[in-house]
Amino acid sequence: MAAISSPLAVPTARRELPGDLAMWCFILAELAVFGIFFITYAFARSANVAMFDESQQHLNRTFGLVNTFILITSSYFVVRAVESIRHDRGQACARWLGAAIACGALFLVLKVVEFVAKYEAGITMSTNTFYMFYLFLTFFHFMHVILGMVILGAIALKARAGGYSRASHAGAETGAAYWHMVDLVWIVLFPLIYVLH
Amino acid sequence: MQFKSQAVAKPYFIAAIGLFLGQILFGLIMGLQYVIGDFLFPAIPFNVARMVHTNLLIVWLLFGFMGAAYYLIPEEAERELHSPKLAIAMFWVFLVAGALTIVGYLAVPYATLAQMTGNDLLETMGREFLEQPLPTKVGIVIVALAMLYNLSMTILRGRKTSINLVMIIGLWGLALFFLFSFYNPANLVKDKYFWWWVVHMWVEGVWELILGSMLAFVLIKVTGVDREIIEKWLYVIIAMALISGIIGTGHHYFWIGAPAYWQWWGSVFSALEPVPFFMMTVFAFNMVNRRRRIHPNKAAVLWALGTGVMAFLGAGVWGFLHTLAPVNFFTHGTQITAAHGHMAFYGAYAMVVMTMISYAMPMLRGRPANSERSQVVEMWAFWLMTVSMVFITLFLTAAGILQVWLQRVSSTPMPFMAAQDQVALFYWMREVAGVFFLIGLLLYIASFFIKGKLPAHTSDTLATGKQRAVAEA
Numbered sequence: 001m002a003a004i005s006s007p008l009a010v011p012t013a014r015r016e017l018p019g020d021l022a023m024w025c026f027i028l029a030e031l032a033v034f035g036i037f038f039i040t041y042a043f044a045r046s047a048n049v050a051m052f053d054e055s056q057q058h059l060n061r062t063f064g065l066v067n068t069f070i071l072i073t074s075s076y077f078v079v080r081a082v083e084s085i086r087h088d089r090g091q092a093c094a095r096w097l098g099a100a101i102a103c104g105a106l107f108l109v110l111k112v113v114e115f116v117a118k119y120e121a122g123i124t125m126s127t128n129t130f131y132m133f134y135l136f137l138t139f140f141h142f143m144h145v146i147l148g149m150v151i152l153g154a155i156a157l158k159a160r161a162g163g164y165s166r167a168s169h170a171g172a173e174t175g176a177a178y179w180h181m182v183d184l185v186w187i188v189l190f191p192l193i194y195v196l197h
Numbered sequence: 198m199q200f201k202s203q204a205v206a207k208p209y210f211i212a213a214i215g216l217f218l219g220q221i222l223f224g225l226i227m228g229l230q231y232v233i234g235d236f237l238f239p240a241i242p243f244n245v246a247r248m249v250h251t252n253l254l255i256v257w258l259l260f261g262f263m264g265a266a267y268y269l270i271p272e273e274a275e276r277e278l279h280s281p282k283l284a285i286a287m288f289w290v291f292l293v294a295g296a297l298t299i300v301g302y303l304a305v306p307y308a309t310l311a312q313m314t315g316n317d318l319l320e321t322m323g324r325e326f327l328e329q330p331l332p333t334k335v336g337i338v339i340v341a342l343a344m345l346y347n348l349s350m351t352i353l354r355g356r357k358t359s360i361n362l363v364m365i366i367g368l369w370g371l372a373l374f375f376l377f378s379f380y381n382p383a384n385l386v387k388d389k390y391f392w393w394w395v396v397h398m399w400v401e402g403v404w405e406l407i408l409g410s411m412l413a414f415v416l417i418k419v420t421g422v423d424r425e426i427i428e429k430w431l432y433v434i435i436a437m438a439l440i441s442g443i444i445g446t447g448h449h450y451f452w453i454g455a456p457a458y459w460q461w462w463g464s465v466f467s468a469l470e471p472v473p474f475f476m477m478t479v480f481a482f483n484m485v486n487r488r489r490r491i492h493p494n495k496a497a498v499l500w501a502l503g504t505g506v507m508a509f510l511g512a513g514v515w516g517f518l519h520t521l522a523p524v525n526f527f528t529h530g531t532q533i534t535a536a537h538g539h540m541a542f543y544g545a546y547a548m549v550v551m552t553m554i555s556y557a558m559p560m561l562r563g564r565p566a567n568s569e570r571s572q573v574v575e576m577w578a579f580w581l582m583t584v585s586m587v588f589i590t591l592f593l594t595a596a597g598i599l600q601v602w603l604q605r606v607s608s609t610p611m612p613f614m615a616a617q618d619q620v621a622l623f624y625w626m627r628e629v630a631g632v633f634f635l636i637g638l639l640l641y642i643a644s645f646f647i648k649g650k651l652p653a654h655t656s657d658t659l660a661t662g663k664q665r666a667v668a669e670a
Contacts, residue, residue, distance in 0.1 A: 125458045136462065
């Protein structure tokens with residue numbers, strides 16, 4: 001009975017892939033890129049653990065943690081957006097997406113503050129291998145957040161204009177899947193680069 | 198052929214094949230010079246033969262791409278080309294400029310050519326693949342801009358399809374990245390750094406868009422599979438090509454003086470470059486297996502499938518072989534690179550141009566496909582050239598491995614020329630394979646002149662019950 005009211009309830013009858021298969025191929029490719037980088041990070045770290053651990057101390061974990069919560073929250077908003085459109089509520093869908101985009105923007109602001117602090121401390125990608133990974137991976141992820149926001153923005157506009165319906169909203173699911181990928185990557189990236197030592 | 202103006206593609210295709218023959222002849226000359234150093238010296242020194250070999254390759258592929266664009270863009274846009282006259286005029290400009298350039302390479306010493314053509318005004322010459330004199334480079338830009346204007350106008354006023362969009366973005370990218378050939382900083386690191394923005398961004402970037410859209414176009418035509426399916430594949434493939442290829446440029450930055458982080462980025466991103474090529478293979482076979490019609494042009498289908506397989510092997514597998522920085526530390530600039538270069542250029546670009554020619558040329562000559570006899574000869578040519586290229590690649594790979602060992606790994610490393618002597622056997626075998634390639638190419642050319650009974654004019658739908666209208670034929 002509890003499942004009926006929850007917006008997160010898994011529809012049991014549904015067996016097909018949500019969204020477009022092409023997007024899933026794309027997500028797989030993105031995850032492969034990040035995954036390979038995470039593995040090379042592990043190898044590079046094992047070659048020089050002391051240097052990695054020392055450099056890691058200088059990262060802003062508080063910001064990292066806050067950003068993790070922000071992205072998870074944004075993913076929740078995206079889930080609510082998809083749920084709304086499944087009930088034919090285009091305006092609500094657009095509003096939830098707007099909230100998710102706002103989270104994304106907040107994430108970017110905090111990231112920029114972090115980057116500026118590192119830049120002012122004279123840290124660049126050539127400082128050492130740890131900072132190379134830190135700066136590259138977080139910047140690469142940063143660009144993905146921007147792309148994700150653009151995608152969510154496009155969906156929000158279409159949803160507001162009534163472009164989706166209960167029967168036809170594959171586009172919204174496709175964009176949502178991409179956003180969840182961006183979130184997922186951060187959930188791995190944050191503990192790996194900021195915390196684990 | 199649905200539109201009269203598509204006929205402008207014909208001279209482009211003919212010129213492409215003619216220059217291809219020239220490229221192979223010079224390839225054979227320099228192949229022989231690898232083992233008989235003074236062959237044809239001083240008339241054609243090795244460096245000149247090499248320059249002609251590689252420049253002809255680039256120019257004939259450009260002719261092929263342009264011909265393909267002039268053929269497929271009007272058909273996709275469902276309207277006549279904006280200006281067929283401009284396309285023909287540009288053909289002659291490009292052909293004359295190309296011919297004069299080659300004559301210049303062969304007739305006078307390179308330094309004299311540089312002096313004669315105003316290299317002191319803007320120094321752009323003397324760099325591998327970008328050896329063209331300044332007037333030729335300017336000519337390439339003019340021809341490219343005129344073509345882009347012509348094709349963009351056609352697309353803007355016509356039906357917009359994904360194939361056209363990808364093709365035109367690829368062609369614009371081709372023109373834009375070529376502009377870096379005019380940038381020649383005195384700093385050698387910067388010089389190399391931006392040189393790759395032409396070379397790498399072409400072959401592992403925007404050319405892949407051109408390749409993808411040409412392949413998609415031919416597959417729609419010969420298989421009758423739904424456009425939406427083929428276009429979705431096209432998008433995923435080019436997205437992967439760009440994700441891996443753009444930062445993959447880093448695999449050229451390992452040892453030229455660029456920052457060390459490129460060793461990580463270059464390795465990781467370029468390691469993914471085989472993925473889009475693998476997808477292309479799966480794509481081609483998948484579409485042919487799901488075909489809704491049996492197109493009378495079997496040779497074109499063979500070329501399309503061959504492109505998928507050989508591009509994956511040559512660009513994907515042979516590229517991956519030496520793309521990781523720790524491996525490349527030993528292999529860069531050896532015959533391994535030459536092996537990869539040969540199969541990648543043939544498998545990806547030479548073959549896709551021949552796929553397009555194979556499909557379009559009969560149409561341009563007023564028939565859906567060539568006669569059975571002509572197609573059999575063309576398919577023989579396909580197998581001869583392709584198998585020869587596999588052997589050329591294998592022999593060069595063997596030469597490369599031996600070279601790396603003798604010159605860079607063994608406890609008593611040999612000087613370059615001494616190591617070259619040791620691998621001569623493989624160069625001889627490569628030369629023999631090259632002769633077979635030439636025979637294949639001659640057969641290919643001969644297939645255009647073979648007559649015979651033409652196949653039925655309409656393509657038959659498959660007897661699977663799917664009686665779709667053959668609208669795309």
